[in-house]
Amino acid sequence: MRSLYSGLSDLRDDDEWWIIGDGSQPIAKSLVESLDDRRLKYLEYADPNSRYGNAQRNFAMQRATADYFLFLDDDDVLLPGALDCIRQEGQHNVPLMFRMDYRPRRCTLWKTRQVRKSNVGGTMFCVPNILGKWKPWTLAKNPGLSDLQFIQETLSLWPENSLRWCEQIICRCDRHNGGQPTEVVLSDGAKLHPSANVYNTFVGENTKVAAFAEVGGACLGRNCKIQAFAFIPPGVTLADDVFVGPHVCFTNDRVPKARKNWNPQATWVKQGASIGANATILSGITIGENAMIAAGATVVRDVANNETYFGK
Numbered sequence: 001m002r003s004l005y006s007g008l009s010d011l012r013d014d015d016e017w018w019i020i021g022d023g024s025q026p027i028a029k030s031l032v033e034s035l036d037d038r039r040l041k042y043l044e045y046a047d048p049n050s051r052y053g054n055a056q057r058n059f060a061m062q063r064a065t066a067d068y069f070l071f072l073d074d075d076d077v078l079l080p081g082a083l084d085c086i087r088q089e090g091q092h093n094v095p096l097m098f099r100m101d102y103r104p105r106r107c108t109l110w111k112t113r114q115v116r117k118s119n120v121g122g123t124m125f126c127v128p129n130i131l132g133k134w135k136p137w138t139l140a141k142n143p144g145l146s147d148l149q150f151i152q153e154t155l156s157l158w159p160e161n162s163l164r165w166c167e168q169i170i171c172r173c174d175r176h177n178g179g180q181p182t183e184v185v186l187s188d189g190a191k192l193h194p195s196a197n198v199y200n201t202f203v204g205e206n207t208k209v210a211a212f213a214e215v216g217g218a219c220l221g222r223n224c225k226i227q228a229f230a231f232i233p234p235g236v237t238l239a240d241d242v243f244v245g246p247h248v249c250f251t252n253d254r255v256p257k258a259r260k261n262w263n264p265q266a267t268w269v270k271q272g273a274s275i276g277a278n279a280t281i282l283s284g285i286t287i288g289e290n291a292m293i294a295a296g297a298t299v300v301r302d303v304a305n306n307e308t309y310f311g312k
């Protein structure tokens with residue numbers, strides 16, 4: 001979710017974003033459906049031979065029609081302006097292959113020939129989408145080797161000097177840990193009160209989180225205001241300009257149990273919506289643009305754009 005949100009606001013009308021689920025994260029599908037954006041294309045593709053998403057990458061590449069492919073794992077984040085950087089650089093005559101920053105190793109891949117038989121973070125680059133000029137990702141068991149094979153075999157299809165590396169860093173990747181982001185990404189101007197408990201979360205530009213709020217595994221858009229004691233758990237995505245009043249409680253599991261597998265449902269709050277103090281939002285709900293949730297309301301259904309919802 002955080003990956004998706006990190007690039008969503010920079011998408012242009014003619015961009016397309018293929019999100020290929022392998023069936024393991026139903027939350028991704030419901031999130032994409034709730035976004036209701038024709039540029040986002042969600043498909044499920046499970047392949048028992050696939051490791052680390054290689055089969056899913058091939059599946060998407062066979063369908064993509066834009067000029068460049070950019071691979072993004074679900075624990076990768078695009079830096080603001082990354083897509084514009086590709087557009088700008090991609091206009092030069094020589095097609096580009098981009099490298100991207102990868103933390104914590106900060107390896108520079110091709111330039112320093114650091115590609116080794118280990119997981120180097122193969123999704124860190126972007127290649128031109130020209131038929132016959134890329135090799136499918138291998139379904140080899142060793143993910144590092146298949147990263148390397150993809151890079152080398154794709155490059156070998158291009159005559160010397162006909163493809164150059166762009167050294168700009170356009171993407172940040174977190175450690176691969178099963179799709180869970182491991183830290184807070186704080187965009188420019190974002191502020192967290194020292195006593196706010198924020199973890200595994202993307203915080204958009206100029207968003208403020210007040211004292212004693214708990215925000216974990218969520219995505220917060222730009223210019224949001226989160227008031228004291230709000231609770232925002234995994235599965236919640238706020239678009240830009242969302243107000244979350246004090247003591248607002250988002251839930252993410254309809255039938256929680258102390259002992260069972262956890263299955264969070266996605267909740268999406270669209271741009272400009274406000275949620276009054278002490279409201280409780282059940283999971284899997286979409287709150288529309290500029291909607292107003294009354295103080296103390298329990299939100300049990302989707303709320304339409306511009307609707308004022310007083311609850312039951």
Ligand SMILES: CC(C)(COP(=O)(O)OP(=O)(O)OC[C@H]1O[C@@H](n2cnc3c(N)ncnc32)[C@H](O)[C@@H]1OP(=O)(O)O)[C@@H](O)C(=O)NCCC(=O)NCCS
Pocket residue numbers: 245246275276277278292293294295296297308310
């Ligand atoms: C939802 C809200 C925006 C409605 O404001 P409004 O349009 O000015 O509505 P009114 O005050 O005219 O009230 C309209 C009706 O809804 C009722 N109502 C208002 N707020 C309500 C609430 N939170 N829960 C239940 N009913 C509410 C009123 O009693 C009134 O009922 P009536 O027609 O039977 O008399 C506002 O009441 C609210 O809850 N704001 C959130 C405030 C907040 O949490 N701020 C956080 C920052 S500290």
